[in-house]
Amino acid sequence: MNALVEEMMQYEFMKTALVAGLMLSVLCGVVGVYIVLNRIVFIGDGVAHAAFGGIGLGYLLGVDPFILALVAAVLSAAGIAAVSRSKVSEDTAIGVFLAMGMALGVLLMSMSTGYSRDLFDYLFGNILAVSWIDVRIMIVLTVVITLLALALYKEFLILSFDPHYGEALGLPVSRLKMLLLCMVAFTVVMLIKMVGIIMVIAMLTIPAAISRQHLCDLRKIIALSVVLGMIFVTSGLLVSYAFDLPSGATTIIIASAVFFASTAVSQRSAPT
């Protein structure tokens, strides 16, 4: 085991991947808990898919795809929020943005050359391809989003628990919700590097869902989610390296297995 870890860490891309994975675990822990509590899991999923439109545009224009993916993610989050304030229901809005983003991404990518190899990475993730520049961006985002979540802890708690009452208290509910959606959008785009568009939602929800099964204090739930994320990412990297498997998928399989085990345990210990 030690020999394996030593061998792994000789590779620069493995070190980068591990640092990136640990950073993303912090983001997932903080943002994921609010996603689960606010029941906006599928907004996160929609935003991840819509971001693909930005990636396609980046390819066509020769701009860093992740910058445009961020723009597309924030715009689609705002779009979903705006459309669902009208008479269209939220899940319909999510469905439309999700499909439209994917379609745009495929169209734009097909117009540029040599897309098929990278397409696989965007859909299923490739944390080994993360660069040090990416890691720096992740560190900045993680620090900013974590500080925001800490500073607005009491506000986000009211928003998540009872937004209607929050409004009566004079809480800027719609602005806070928009801020939360932006935090989700940024997190989702960073996660695409690690696990890919299709599996983003798993990393956002599984650690938070497991923590919530066993704890009832929000701060502890966030802390445990971060720790769980770190365990999943590290073990995912190790196992995928040892058996030469795709790292993103391996991480998700481990996380899912723990989720089912945790659910079984919490079912048994619950009184009903």
Next chain:
Amino acid sequence: MSAVSIEGLTVRLDGRIVLEDVWLEVEERDFLGLIGPNGGGKSTLLKAILGLVKPSSGRIRVFGRDPVAARPLVGYLPQHSIFDQRFPVKVLDVVLMGRYPRVGILRRYRTEDMEAARSALDAVGMLGLADREIGALSGGEQQRAFVARAIVSDPKLLLLDEPTAGVDVAQQREFYDLLKQLNSRMAIIMVSHDLSAISAHVEKVACLNQRLYYHGSKELTEEDLAQAYGCPIVDMIAHGIPHRVLREHR
């Protein structure tokens, strides 16, 4: 100064008239029961007093101020707070939420806020359950916790929207005793469809069915109720003790 002063209030929501030409004065120690049929605009009237719903015409003053500016003086218990019963939050933290108008955005709760939350819980007889998870409480206990949240900022006006929904009969009695105590410190407006409870416990009653049929006392006449509900009424409140007030109707 009146706690609430409403002059000719009309509210339209999605083009439909919900409140029409409502006039109402609530004095500082009043305990007003607000009754009326479903969809009669009771909750909307409370929301208008909170400044959550804008008047299409007319004027609302709360302690002489604009409703939004007066929010720190108003405690609010929304209609059966819809929340995730497994939401991970302690009773004390729920009550602290009510301090938000005083504390403001980006600031932390301080010792005085904690003390206020504890004494509000004490006032509703729930101090012993402060560290319990909110979802683990019974319906009546949750309702008390939400009352504590509504009074934690020491409001001068308390707005209660169907506060006894989901509370069993034995607990309801205690609940009304609690409101009576609170009434010595603040004006209360309570929305309810429980006519008998209203007339047994409150001082003044008003009937709302788009228009307000206001009464200085709780002695309702058959004509008043018939007008407000738009349907026949039997067994009026006799000698201050209510019997069956409404005949079976569609």
